[in-house]
Amino acid sequence: MGKEAQLRPKVNVSSYIHFMLNYRNKFKEQQPNTYLGFKEFSRKCSEKWRSIPKHEKAKYEALAKLDKARYQEEMMNYMGKRRKRRKRDPQAPRQPPSSFLLFSLDHYAQLKQDNPDWSVVQVAKATGKMWSTTSNVDKQPYEQKAALLRAKYFEEMEAYRNQLQGRKRNFQLKK
Incomplete structure (x- = not known):
């Protein structure tokens, strides 16, 4: 049994x-x-x-x-099932940063310089407040850059998927 x-x-x-x-x-x-x-x-x-x-x-x-x-x-x-994290393929393209993340990267250094005693969390909160009070006109460059990076990411993903399918076909033919 x-x-x-x-x-x-x-x-x-x-x-x-x-x-x-x-x-x-x-x-x-x-x-x-x-x-x-x-x-x-x-x-x-x-x-x-x-x-x-x-x-x-x-x-x-x-x-x-x-x-x-x-x-x-x-x-x-307990000896039950433990979930294993799926390993990320190092050849796979990385997801692009969002417009907010691009904004944060631009403003992080200045905020940290102005407030050297702040923790990363405090700087992130301040950046979030800045982002929420920023006008749509000022957000536009970050959103455009994020859109370009997103389009590039989707092209790279398509090429990556085609490359994977090519590998699978070659592997099946070799059997």
């Missing part, structure tokens, strides 16, 4: 989810004939969660830590 498929371990849940499950069970015991929709129940549950003291939350946090440890242990022993 073949090997049995191993099921992926159930993901660990947060302390709030543990509280919510417990609260739902208590609510059902206290009021068995009362039905609350999800929206109403979750509202009541979140209000209750905010109102409980820290020492009571601690027991749910301990449950969450135990659950996380269980999940990590099961994942260590």
